[in-house]
Amino acid sequence: MKQINMFGSEFKDSQDKKYTNKIAAPIYEPTGEKPHILELCDKSKTHRLIKEIDASSLSIEEKTFLIDAARRHNVFNYEKIAEYYAHSSKEMQHLMERSALVIIDFEKAIEYGYVRLCDDIKKQYLEEYGE
């Protein structure tokens, strides 16, 4: 059998390139303008919970614990955070990295490693099935 069965058509240079382009490395490409910092995290549920906690008759210690726990409901938007990062100062970027708000693919280790992974699997498949 030929490769036609696996990828829908026989491999030619241009089609091979098309196949390669389909491989989507999980690298985010910032495209937009810098979002407002208030867009990065939705705290609405957290605020609702804190309001209830504040209105309660609990001790300060219990309130403090519950308020810490309420922050688990902060909803971070990591796409907007990545966009914000791309437009930020060096100092802000450094601290965002320290807090793992973005992951930097140094020397394209993930991107290149992933392309090689896909190529090697494809070769192995072709070796086993000769298509």
Place this chain on the structure above:
Amino acid sequence: MENKDFVVFIITHGRPDKVITIKTLNKCGYTGDLYLVLDDEDKTVDQYIKNYGKDKIIVFNKKEMADKVDEGNNFDNRRTTTHARNACFDIAQKLNKRYFLVLDDDYYYFGYRYETGAKIIKNLNNVFDIILNFYKSSNIKSIAFSQGGDHIGGFSGIKLKRKAMNSFFCSIERPFNFIGQLNEDVNTYTILGSRGDLFFTFTNIQLDQKDTQKQSGGMSDAYINSGTYVKTFHSVMIHPSSIKISMMNSNNPRLHHSIKWINTTPMILNEKYKK
């Protein structure tokens, strides 16, 4: 295999006559090191030894492992695969193996997955080597193979998803703890993923396993007892800002987790954006 510092662990419990994964690994050409990982509360350990030989069985102290992890509930039982998965890091260290793959005991298929469907892998040694080479190339916590559920509605395309379920390539040099008694894979890749750890599923390779609630032994009874509501709710408790419970429509419709990814894992960016 090129990678001599690699071993496969199959975690299993109460199914000495049904460790399907061993046959599947053999059928797919795996010839490397392999051990069955059992807990010391398993009443069928002797039968495992009889079936597979003492040298293939590793028994860990389940209570000791349980004491090291947040089970996410107060059920006071140890019906979980969490402790076996966590024990594998120590076991690999003792075996002097740097890399290991943790598998469940009920896989009947390892295949290449493309648009036209899946084809069985004939040389799993080479495939494991290829995955390991990628794993070593960056600071990834764990890589998994895709499952049928990753391709519901058709082939998902060749991609790396930001999750790792069921099968786990790991390293003793990149240790982490699975969290929670139930749904520990989801709990782990969401909470650790949100803190910047990298977990991937490689969709070009697919495994298939018997239906969760249809096999006896293992965790099936625990799932049947509570449906999958309790299982799924563990993940909501652990990462409430991005996980909800929803209905999974498949041959066996059941409650399942629904993750909003944009709110779960930090984006990976090219270095060119760093000032």
